[in-house]
Amino acid sequence: MTEQPMVINDPASFDFRVNRAALVDPAVLEEERARIFDLCWIYVGHESEVRAPGDFRTRQICGRPVILCRDDADRVRVFLNSCRHRGAVVCREAEGNATHFTCFYHGWSYDRAGCLDGVPGRSAYPPSFDPAQFPLLEPARVASYRGFVFLCFDPEAMPLETYLAGAREYIDLVIDQSPSGQMEVIRGVQEYDIEANWKLLVENSFDDYHLLTTHSTWLDYLRNAGVEMKRPERGHLLPAHGVGRALGNGHAVVDNVNFRGRPVAKWIPIYGEAARPEIARIREELVARLGEHRAARVADTNRNLVVFPNLVINDGSSVTIRTFHPLAANRMQVRAWALGPVEETPAARAIRLDSFLTFYGPGGFATPDDIEALEMVQAGLATWREMPWSVMTRGMAKEGEQLNTDELHLRAFWLEWQRRMQMAPRRGVEA
Amino acid sequence: MSAPLLARSDAEDFLYAEAALLDEWRLDDWLTLLTEDARYWVPPNDTPDGDPGTTLFTIADDIHRIRARVTRLKDPAAHAEYPRSRTRRMIGNVRVEPMAPGPAGETQVLVHSNFVIWRFRRGERVREYVGHYRHTLRLAATSWRIAHRVAIIDAMELASLGSVSLIL
Numbered sequence: 001m002t003e004q005p006m007v008i009n010d011p012a013s014f015d016f017r018v019n020r021a022a023l024v025d026p027a028v029l030e031e032e033r034a035r036i037f038d039l040c041w042i043y044v045g046h047e048s049e050v051r052a053p054g055d056f057r058t059r060q061i062c063g064r065p066v067i068l069c070r071d072d073a074d075r076v077r078v079f080l081n082s083c084r085h086r087g088a089v090v091c092r093e094a095e096g097n098a099t100h101f102t103c104f105y106h107g108w109s110y111d112r113a114g115c116l117d118g119v120p121g122r123s124a125y126p127p128s129f130d131p132a133q134f135p136l137l138e139p140a141r142v143a144s145y146r147g148f149v150f151l152c153f154d155p156e157a158m159p160l161e162t163y164l165a166g167a168r169e170y171i172d173l174v175i176d177q178s179p180s181g182q183m184e185v186i187r188g189v190q191e192y193d194i195e196a197n198w199k200l201l202v203e204n205s206f207d208d209y210h211l212l213t214t215h216s217t218w219l220d221y222l223r224n225a226g227v228e229m230k231r232p233e234r235g236h237l238l239p240a241h242g243v244g245r246a247l248g249n250g251h252a253v254v255d256n257v258n259f260r261g262r263p264v265a266k267w268i269p270i271y272g273e274a275a276r277p278e279i280a281r282i283r284e285e286l287v288a289r290l291g292e293h294r295a296a297r298v299a300d301t302n303r304n305l306v307v308f309p310n311l312v313i314n315d316g317s318s319v320t321i322r323t324f325h326p327l328a329a330n331r332m333q334v335r336a337w338a339l340g341p342v343e344e345t346p347a348a349r350a351i352r353l354d355s356f357l358t359f360y361g362p363g364g365f366a367t368p369d370d371i372e373a374l375e376m377v378q379a380g381l382a383t384w385r386e387m388p389w390s391v392m393t394r395g396m397a398k399e400g401e402q403l404n405t406d407e408l409h410l411r412a413f414w415l416e417w418q419r420r421m422q423m424a425p426r427r428g429v430e431a
Numbered sequence: 432m433s434a435p436l437l438a439r440s441d442a443e444d445f446l447y448a449e450a451a452l453l454d455e456w457r458l459d460d461w462l463t464l465l466t467e468d469a470r471y472w473v474p475p476n477d478t479p480d481g482d483p484g485t486t487l488f489t490i491a492d493d494i495h496r497i498r499a500r501v502t503r504l505k506d507p508a509a510h511a512e513y514p515r516s517r518t519r520r521m522i523g524n525v526r527v528e529p530m531a532p533g534p535a536g537e538t539q540v541l542v543h544s545n546f547v548i549w550r551f552r553r554g555e556r557v558r559e560y561v562g563h564y565r566h567t568l569r570l571a572a573t574s575w576r577i578a579h580r581v582a583i584i585d586a587m588e589l590a591s592l593g594s595v596s597l598i599l
């Protein structure tokens with residue numbers, strides 16, 4: 001890695017800059033793998049994706065194949081999806097229900113708890129061979145917070161709840177949409193690659209500064225559909241007030257007064273007249289359960305939350321979970337899902353999914369332009385040797401509250417990134 | 432099998448004409464092929480047979496959003512398609528099936544076809560969308576209109592296809 005600092009933070013002279021090498025240099029990515037992805041709590045999936053014992057999902061997390069599944073004791077488990085014999089990927093299906101995970105190569109077979117319980121031709125192994133020594137391996141740590149399952153490859157990592165710090169409050173706000181406190185991942189995953197550094201999607205996921213320019217066609221769509229938008233107040237770029245907040249440990253959020261539709265619970269003409277009573281009913285349930293104040297917090301604010309390093313939970317036009325992993329310094333794999341209350345009526349569920357598609361996703365009216373923006377940034381960053389710095393000082397000279405269109409929340413991410421990149425990598429990892 | 436209500440060669444002509452309009456970016460002309468209640472769906476890659484009421488789709492437009500999509504795509508601020516991509520569509524394996532009548536008793540047929548759509552942009556990787564269409568064609572007065580078009584992508588995930596910024 002270059003000797004130059006990657007982030008310059010000098011509040012006294014209102015200077016905050018990110019070294020563009022951090023976005024293009026493959027050597028930086030190698031260090032990120034050891035110092036960030038191997039040490040932080042990383043989102044794997046949601047408990048609702050594996051409802052019954054034997055249910056499983058396979059996915060790539062931090063470059064490793066893993067199995068998310070539920071065992072016979074009804075516990076959610078995460079296994080490294082690699083055979084203890086020679087290492088072959090054991091489970092090759094994307095999802096399903098299985099009594100066993102059987103490796104097709106030589107036929108070793110593991111039960112739902114990962115125990116090796118089938119070894120063809122076992123008698124040829126020496127007497128010392130003990131199948132109990134060869135279960136499917138689990139990452140050093142696995143834990144859930146309100147249904148969100150994380151893993152961590154660092155055995156000494158702080159507990160997940162401590163790690164999540166102020167992000168918990170914002171996850172709780174999303175969960176409060178559900179009368180029973182249970183949200184579920186809805187069928188249908190959006191998986192796509194972006195030819196850009198993964199940290200550009202962190203920035204983009206809660207960079208409200210770009211909304212007016214990058215998403216003018218989306219704003220026009222809302223306006224043409226009869227959604228009322230106020231003129232921005234003095235000092236504001238957007239129709240409604242919003243703030244950026246750092247939440248500790250690199251997590252951050254933009255927390256905005258709603259001006260667009262929300263399935264929970266703000267009707268807009270795009271939902272159609274027929275949806276009005278359903279949205280009103282959802283609103284009433286919220287108020288009855290949570291009281292006016294909390295109900296308004298849940299239903300009248302949009303929040304884009306970044307959980308360091310690579311989980312985004314957006315609660316706006318719909319709720320989306322988005323996670324992404326670097327494939328190269330200039331390429332990432334993105335996966336996104338919709339999240340909804342388990343007790344949602346079919347009508348409300350349909351509104352939620354339809355509202356999702358107005359903005360989010362690879363066929364939405366906004367996300368394709370975000371992807372284009374990120375790919376154009378990455379293309380432009382080929383000039384990084386001539387133009388080594390990205391300025392990130394919006395709001396810095398201001399006392400007190402930071403707006404969603406300021407950059408405090410982006411700086412919070414980058415400061416934690418810098419801090420972790422300067423720390424020692426995990427033992428045994430050569431950086 | 433009973434005689435199809437629409438000859439395969441006529442269905443092919445219809446699909447070829449539609450593909451030409453889309454390849455030429457004559458999107459307003461393309462809109463005239465649609466019924467007033469038309470829908471356009473692109474199901475998610477992992478659930479090609481899903482329903483948009485219960486499954487998160489890539490695209491699930493009603494006629495209002497189809498028109499809004501065209502408005503958007505004609506705007507130079509639709510950055511993902513500005514500068515515009517070039518596309519080339521190949522359509523084949525066309526089959527016509529009978530179908531239940533439309534909401535007002537109109538004659539309808541279901542037309543299956545396979546497609547390959549190549550998308551080219553300066554300095555970018557070529558994107559190759561491969562899949563099949565299900566067109567519900569409805570006989571309106573004397574001409575056929577599209578009441579529902581579903582474009583099902585074969586790829587297991589969008590991956591290097593990135594987004595679906597054009598009309599498949």
Ligand code: FES
Pocket residue numbers: 083084085086087088103104105106107108
């Ligand atoms: S690698 Fe799995 S049984 Fe040999």
Ligand SMILES: [Fe+2]
Pocket residue numbers: 204210211214215366370
């Ligand atoms: Fe955006």
